Amino acid sequence: MSTVGQNVVLSPGTPSESLSSGTSHHGIPLNPCELEIDLFCKGMRIDPSCALEQDARFISRTRAGLGSGLEIVIPGSIKDVWVNVPVEEDFAQQSCYRLVLDSGQYVVVDERQGFRYPVRIPPEPAWYTRSTSRGTPMHKVGVLQGTYLGIYISNSCGFWYHSPALNCRFCATGLNVGVNEVAVKDVDDVVDVARAAKEESGVTFVHFNSGFQTDRDLDVAAPYVKAVKSRVGALVGLQLIPTLDTWKYDRLIDLGADHFSFCYEFQNPEFFAKLLPGKEKLVGQKTFFRALEYTSKKLGKGACSGEIIAGVEPVEDTLRAIDYITGLGAFPTVCIFRPTIGADMEHWPSPRYEDMLVVFRHLYEACRKNRIPIDVTPNIEVSLIVQPGDTRYLAPRNWRTRWYGMQMSVARQIARPYFWWKRRPKAITASEVLAP
């Protein structure tokens, strides 16, 4: 039973009061990762000079509402950084950042000091306006999130159908069912879209995501994994509610899964219980941990992710989460909390930049200490999170970080032929249908 309320105050305001690093950026322009973090925290206003209807990808309201922003790319010397910037929420309307179109160039203007950051707006791919061979609009099957293809297998999540509802409190998925996407995806539609995304947008990674499917989650995903792996050829990732039936992970690996990620969101068990009532009641935090531990061991360093939200639980808990995830050899996938319109937590404050800087500096160090391979897989830029690779901009300048950087650059070279081989369509003999 949850003990929330006895010794933890869970209310708007908690994140802002948790830590204050005192870091500021008076007088110095931000580097691309710092700007990314600040944009996630503050959002951005859109100047009337912008022509986003013709220049940008449409704003998608799927995937727990996190993808509801505007995709931009911040160019940089180490790497370009992809960000899905909040633009619709109330806090974004108060932002010091404004996107303007100036002589054909998009620029993010920081109105505090007048800094101007040139950015790119990734265009909408041509296939978004086409239909599959079955006549389904392709953008209703999958969308680009950064440079990878995200497919929500089914946008009905069992947690929303309980009475009272057991949905995760930050999530708005239940409000969007049937609005932007086809409710349950057809395997042939998914193959058509994955093929178009691979051929026309250079997609290397197809990521399947799903809400709670009443413990059939991994079984439901199996046919999609096999179809994309054998008929299209791509790296395939899955983000599903976990199970303690670990043999089901073995089966998905046999069918072609390369990656698993586990959204357990909060390390602090009281925040987990209070803000994720469905995951607490019907799954349990330990199930997430066991599944992450099992698959990380099975697939090796950097192949699996623990996904958490920063800016809600105390920062110390987020740092513990990063240590736990990287200690397993897994990839820390850290979203900055976004108070999405319509979610129960809509009126919670967006996190403070200073707190998030502490989190992501720690993330870089944790990856370095645990030798987590960052930015090694080809062309996977995730716009919804601050990627571990983006935190290279936050690295202190010393021989340790230089050494890690050199190791990663060698790993990138070595990995290239391996990932090319992994992305070829592959004959799969394992059956996607479970024996009765």
Ligand code: SF4
């Ligand atoms: S599992 Fe939670 S975050 Fe995911 S769709 Fe269901 S309620 Fe939303």
